[in-house]
Amino acid sequence: MPDPSSPAPIRVAVVNDHEVVVAGVAAMLAGDDRVRVVELASRVPVLSEVDVVLYDLYARARVAEQQAGRLISSLSVPVVLFGWQLDDVLVEEALSAGARGCVPKSATAAELVDVLTRVHAGEVVVRLEAVAEESADDHGEERALPGSRQLQWPGKAEGLSARESEIIALITQGLTNEDIAARAHLSINSVKTYIRTSYRKMGVERRSQAVLWGVQHGFAPEAARRIG
Template identity: 50%
Template sequence: MSTPVDVAIVNDYEVVVHGVAAMLEPYADRVRVAELDMGRPPVTPVDVTLYDTFAQAQVDGSPVELLVNIPGAGRVVVYSWNIQAPLVALAIEKGCSGYLPKSARAAELVEAIERIAAGEVVVPGHSLFGLPPSVAEPEPEPDTPWPGKEHGLSARESEVISLITQGLSNEEIATRSYLTINTVKSYIRTAYRKIGVTRRAQAVRWGVEHGMLPTRQREIDPHHLG
């Protein structure tokens, strides 16, 4: 049997990295999660580092540049809803080895990680993922947890509330998330209704009380160290 691909998962939110790890767990014979990093760069040598963009800077920000320059990070892969061609091209230009859509099913994600570890570049539009959704279709939800999911927030609503909790303006959220300002406002309205607030200060307080602030910690699989 071939050796599993060692993976580090990077995002500032504990529920996000644990959610991706849980998604990969049934495939532990093929992909082994060696490290979970929240607000910290990976330190364990791995084959692939998966950078989840939930409430994070996209590939035009510094985290990706940091990751691709860490010797032990292996091949860096962006995992995102935002699959616009310019972002994908920029990620590859900056040294990433793949760019995976959050609409991918677990089996597709695992195969993509294996292919990337073997030297292939996998991006949206690859035959692994089938035909892209129509523009008219709603954005598919990832099959992983996110902050606020248990309170009825969609993944995008949660991301917007997380960024509000961090103090970002609507314009900054639009830039960070690659959404239009009107789309951001729409997510804010629907999220406010779901969490029972009417003002931004109330939303910030709700976010602080419900895990919408980033964390800084690292979890390393002890079996990997052995």
């Protein structure tokens, strides 16, 4: 039975372009009575009355020129950004746009909830520690970032790492290798390595096959909302 003296849980909306991504973040938060996910929104405005919006940066590079910047400026509640690559430039863009928090996906569920709680209390919280680029070894295989087992992303069941998944999502959206390198702040050789290892896991050889595979496996952005 809930303790009537305990504070009410913080109401959180999780937002991203991909329904499977927001569902994975919501699952990560489940079980902590300090927060309650009341809405999952992909490519649609947040409708519920919430205290904090958690914006997942999956397959997104910067803030200023993308949906995250528009979302932050349009909401009257604090926004926390959640992503693999939180460098100084992205954080500066986010805070300038009005974000109140930035937290890496290497954070544990408890650490993420702690950030949401502090932001809700009025703090600006930026965590950058333990964020490292996934690296390919001599065999082209990637090591997942610490804590990545807590999250879900398109293609995870088929063996794609989080970074490979984001690259395939960008390919599915029609970006060239040069576009992906610029957007994800990677070298063109790194992009090609991620594509090569991803294609092997996906069982495809050509870009057209990769796009079709991506559409069939949830990589195309979709509009969806779940409330409650």
